[in-house]
Amino acid sequence: MVRFPNAQVLMVCRYGKEALSFRTSLFFSGLLWSGAFGNLIAAGILSGLNGARGLAAWRWLYIIEGCITIFAGFCCWLILPDFPETWKALSPEERRVITKHLAIDSATADVDAAGFGSQKQGFKEAFKDSKVYVLSGAYLSTITASSFQFFFPTLVATLGYSHIVSLLLVAPPYIFCVFYTWLHGWLSDRYKKRFWFFFYPIPITIIGFIIFMTTNNFGARYFSFFLMVFIFAPESMVFAWASASIPRPPAKRSVAMAIINAIANCGSIYSPYFYTPNQSPYYRKANGANIAFCVAAMIFATLHRWQMGRENSRIARLENEDVPLSDKDMQVLRKTAAIEGTTVETVREQQKGFRYML
Amino acid sequence: MTSNATEENAADLVHESPIVPDNDIPGDVAQKPARHLELTEEERRIERRVRRKIDLRIMPVVILVFLMNYIDRNNYAAARLQGLEADLHLVGNEYQTGLSVLFVGYILSQIFSNLLLNFCGRPSLFLGFFTGLWGLISALTALVQNYQGLVACRFFLGLVESPFFAGVMFYLSKWYVSRMRKC
16 A cells, blocks of 8 residues: 555644654554455455456456546535635635634744745755655565555465455454554554554564464464554554654655655565465465565664664753753754754754654 | 744744745735734634534545545455456466556656646646546556556556645645644
């Protein structure tokens, strides 16, 4: 499944960083619900429409889904209002209130002032920051490891049941996953920790892969699917963590998100090739590769945690006014001040009490 | 930085430098230093009522469209169990290539789709057009007869999904303010 850069960027801009993880998991769970229902619909079509009017079941599947989508496109055109000013259903009074509210918000929200060339600078800063690349690596690894989702029906089919039953059996692990990622995101926000919540589901996923690779028992193999879906939990919160680690300036943050998303989605380009057909039923090569990328994700996450821990201790050191600042510290402060358009003293003052969320 | 400091910092920056006009917000409202403006009690009530009206129109459609997109993504995996490979005479890694090429199209068109937003005069038309377009391409996948057709179809599917997402996010950003979404 593709990750949606702009959705995540927007949610980052719109929510406080503490509450972000729960909301991104809500959004992300939409993907997972559709994983359940898409397969249930496919099972229904397979049992009812296979061969009808000379078309195979999969052709019917695409026709039906495509037509519903075209209908949704018509709904967009007919129902969605364009802008508050042009929406005829609003009275002039209501129109004025809404536009005023939007204007107030855009003036006090997290904006870049035009005067500092901040868009271009944010762009350059994002490319130069090593945190962006470490986070991209972590996200890329989780996306690669979660590539089994594209072959979920095939993997379930190795359990030996008919195709219709296999499609039905795909749904429960997804449904479990939806509720689990909600809980996971909520807990991550509550305890204000990002690293451990990214880290702990990955060993569970590895265990799931290992069970699938080694046993023949139906119960154990089906249970392993429920363990495999734990990889979606860190995926759902990686943008929340990224936004907490790269908070300012906003231009840099949105470019950083786009870079992370672009690099990470490349994981979906090569990962389908892990699942060559001759590996059935254990898919040892594919699962082995997935385990390797899980380990890579853990390494990148640890590296990022180390980077942010270092940043936090630097801020703690700078808070102590009496300690003379080293050259390097002054350089960093001067650079931040230049980007923000303020003085070194202001930057130092603002950073008091601030800590990156680990 | 606490959020208060950030907001004050931003408000001061806005005050001291020219406000970049946002083309959707009427000129006189956008140009004022709006940080001193507050909604009156009366306006707040109107705003709540209108907000509900907006939610009832926008959210169901947006949710439907997203759901269809994700379901469409899953179709390819489910189709494999419904005889896709046999019907299209796919051998070896061709199924995997069909899967992978969707993301190639998606990633390649990301930059282009963000540029395309500059020409988004009427979001409802923009969104409706791209939703209908990828729905059409998805439905036409049913007509594919061989591997070459599959790859072409999947590539174009990825290509049109990117403007669709860019459009939806741009649209939501124009209708939903941050404070609304913080609650």
